[in-house]
Amino acid sequence: MTRTPQGFVDWCRANPTDNLEPGASWDQKCGSLVFRAGGFSTSAPSAYLMALATEGYGHHLYTEDEIPFDEIPGGWFVYFDKAGPNNGHIGMVSSPGRFLSANWRVSDFGSGLGTMPIADYAAISDRFMGASPYFINSTLAGVSEVASLDTKTIGKKRMSALIRNYDTSVGLVTEDGELVPLHSVNEMEALKATGIVGDFVQMSDGNVWNTLTAITARKIAQRSTVDPAVIASAIAPLLVSAVIAGLNDSGAELTQAQVEQAAETAIRKVFADAAS
Secondary structure (H helix, E strand, C coil), X not given: CCCCHHHHHHHHHHCCCCCCCXXXXXXXXHHHHHHHHHCXXXXXXXXXXXXXXXXXXXXXXXXXXXXXXXXXXXXXXXEEECCCCCCXXXXXXXXXXXXXXXXXXXXXCECCEEEEEHHHHHCXXXXXXXXXXXXXXXXXXXXXXXXXXXXXXXXXXXXXXEEECCCCCEEEEECCCCEEEECCHHHHHHHHHHCCCCCCCCCCHHHHHHHHHHHHHHHHHHCCCCCHHHHHHHHHHHHHHHHHHHHHHHCCCCCHHHHHHHHHHHHHHHHHHHHC
């Protein structure tokens, strides 16, 4: 189970140096810090790939135009692009406009560990990729995407479809293919009742997943990522829910991990065939 945002902060205060290397600085270990301080079970080799994996699961990274830095909710994560797959930066929003991370510029929590303004880091030749309550496909305990956003933020996008996954979770898909997870159908009805979310047009599951896949592939391509393995890895998780739903109807028994691996292999083969 993940920690709460306060639990994340408390863990950092209790570990001013790397807990796996006593006395060692946290600098250059931002992703590892988030993984350990948050109590997460899934990670990725770099902060940049963590951002791609988060988008790959259908979780939108909100830009500064969508949510100003000083309005990003506490407990959310901010992602920065620092020149490619093996780099990047990540930290947790700890107070309005500030984030807690592992980097050599800070020391108020420990060695290479502390807080600084999000705007200051974004200005240090690092491209701000966006903010999200999700670290890949999980949030800190008690953190919710829709509940944390105010009316003016959600109101910028008209929700176009309600989808239900094989595990009974639900979400709203915007007109441009971005997924906003919901905790229950009741949450969606409540948002409609308050006027935050308007009426939506029901789309077939096939159209929803095609849209999500196309949007994700386009975003990755826009970052000049041409590695078929990276693109396939980001897109594959989007197909898992639909595939497992079909398998359940057919009586076949495969785990989510098996389906995701098969989907990734198939997508990679499609890219290879298209390039030949």
